Amino acid sequence: MNASKAHRFIIIGENIHCSRRVKRDGARVKTAADGSECLIFEDEFGNEALLPVPESIRNTEVYRNGSVPHVAAAVEAGRHGNDAERKLGEAYLCWLARRQVKRGSQYLDVNVDEISPEIAERDAAMRWVVGVLSRTFDIPLSIDSSEVSTLRAGVEAAQQAGGPRPMLNSASLERLEAVDLAARYHCPVIVMSSGEAGLPEGVEDRLENLDRIIGKCRAAGIPLSDMFADPLIYTVSASPRVGLIVLETIRQVRARYPEIHIAGGHSNISFGLPNRRLLNAVWLSMAIEAGTDSGLIDPLTCHPDDVAKLDPASEAVQLARDGFLCKDEHFMEYIMAHREGRLKSPF
Numbered sequence: 001m002n003a004s005k006a007h008r009f010i011i012i013g014e015n016i017h018c019s020r021r022v023k024r025d026g027a028r029v030k031t032a033a034d035g036s037e038c039l040i041f042e043d044e045f046g047n048e049a050l051l052p053v054p055e056s057i058r059n060t061e062v063y064r065n066g067s068v069p070h071v072a073a074a075v076e077a078g079r080h081g082n083d084a085e086r087k088l089g090e091a092y093l094c095w096l097a098r099r100q101v102k103r104g105s106q107y108l109d110v111n112v113d114e115i116s117p118e119i120a121e122r123d124a125a126m127r128w129v130v131g132v133l134s135r136t137f138d139i140p141l142s143i144d145s146s147e148v149s150t151l152r153a154g155v156e157a158a159q160q161a162g163g164p165r166p167m168l169n170s171a172s173l174e175r176l177e178a179v180d181l182a183a184r185y186h187c188p189v190i191v192m193s194s195g196e197a198g199l200p201e202g203v204e205d206r207l208e209n210l211d212r213i214i215g216k217c218r219a220a221g222i223p224l225s226d227m228f229a230d231p232l233i234y235t236v237s238a239s240p241r242v243g244l245i246v247l248e249t250i251r252q253v254r255a256r257y258p259e260i261h262i263a264g265g266h267s268n269i270s271f272g273l274p275n276r277r278l279l280n281a282v283w284l285s286m287a288i289e290a291g292t293d294s295g296l297i298d299p300l301t302c303h304p305d306d307v308a309k310l311d312p313a314s315e316a317v318q319l320a321r322d323g324f325l326c327k328d329e330h331f332m333e334y335i336m337a338h339r340e341g342r343l344k345s346p347f
Contacts, residue, residue: 009284009304010261010294012107012142012167013100016093016129018075018114021067029053029068039070041095049095051077051088071096072114079128090132097133103299107167108133110154111144123153130154134161142190142296144169148177155185170230173213183220190228190263191217193249199232206231206249207256214257228263228294229253236324237272237331243283243324247290254291262292267302269324273331274338275316278345281306282320309346316343 022028024037030050032038037058038050054076057063071093078089097108110133112125122145130141134157143154143166151168158166170190171178174197182189191213193206200206210229217227231249234242250262266287270279280302287295288307297303310317319337322328337343 008293009288010107010263011100011103011105011299011304012109012169012263012294012296013097013103013105013299014109014265014267014296015096015100015298015300016071016108016133017111017144018069018072018125019111020069020071021062022070024063024066024068028070037068039068039073039092041092043091044094044098049088049091051092052085054081054085056080069114072112075112075115075125075129078132079125093129093132094136097137100299101137101139103303105139105299107140107142108137109142109144109169109296113145113147113150119147119149122147122150126150126154127157130157130166131161134158134163138163140164140166142167142169148175148181151178152181155181155187159185167228171213171217173209173216176216179213179216179220179222182217182226183222186226188226188228189217189222190230192230193232203245203248203252206245207252210253211256214260224257224259225261228261229257230264231262233264233266233268235271236269240330241326243269243286244326247286247324250287250290250292261294263294263296264292266295266297274335275343275345277301277306277347278316278343279320279323281310281347282317283324285310286321286324306347311346314344314346316345319343 028040030038030040032050036052038052041049043049053073056076057073062069074089074092077085110129112122115125141158143151145151155166168182168187168189170192172192172194193200193209195209231246233246236242253262266284267280269283270276285307319334323331323334328334
């Protein structure tokens with residue numbers, strides 16, 4: 001893998017997502033002097049700061065089961081807390097963003113869908129988060145939601161802030177309104193390989209769906225250079241052949257559309273398997289070799305620079321590649337090597 005290709009990779013930082021959780025008994029949570037449970041972060045000067053977990057979060061089943069939805073906690077504190085809590089909520093979000101920017105993110109993905117089942121509440125939360133980040137950072141946001149209304153709220157808030165063009169995440173055949181939204185505001189847009197109903201199974205399904213949604217975007221006036229094709233990266237532990245399918249999809253999309261960007265949620269691939277940082281780096285190297293040039297990743301734990309640290313001849317890398325290529329069925333040899341302590345990580 002040529003290291004120079006990794007440096008051209010467009011990082012869409014994925015960490016400002018209200019579904020993200022940390023363990024209540026983990027290193028990111030601390031009990032304050034007054035007995036309240038708080039999220040630990042750093043302020044803009046590098047000093048430790050504490051964000052009290054809002055009561056609305058403490059009343060959730062997720063919290064009672066031992067986890068804190070920490071991004072949602074910051075949004076709740078920032079929107080509904082007292083003056084001190086609002087400032088801490090904003091500072092926490094800016095800390096999440098700042099860490100990703102320092103690691104080279106060119107976009108910051110923002111998703112607030114887990115805040116509420118009410119669309120109006122999601123719209124309001126999205127506008128608030130976009131406002132906070134746009135006041136502090138000058139890199140574009142990636143507005144991410146399952147609801148077109150929330151996409152619109154985020155894109156309009158970003159436009160009103162006067163910053164760089166936001167990305168729209170995402171448009172698909174099942175919601176063509178998002179194509180019109182991207183065209184109206186001249187946004188780069190992630191285009192999904194899903195169909196009108198249901199997810200694709202193989203390469204041909206993905207290619208057919210992408211051909212159609214790309215055609216819709218071009219007809220709306222969106223250039224290929226503003227499109228990011230998502231081949232839909234599932235969890236390989238649940239879908240063993242997804243690595244082969246996605247890599248072939250990437251190769252064929254790159255051949256058909258040389259100007260398009262090819263993205264995807266790359267960290268999805270390793271859920272449920274040990275030593276995820278190693279797996280993500282190996283997967284990213286394979287995806288880049290196939291033709292991808294971008295994607296949603298956590299740049300703190302999965303970075304294109306990690307690709308350059310891989311030794312292709314090492315047992316760890318070979319076993320990881322064999323798993324993704326279905327030569328090691330269900331990653332059994334890889335898991336055994338992990339249990340025996342034979343996976344020597346380069347990180």
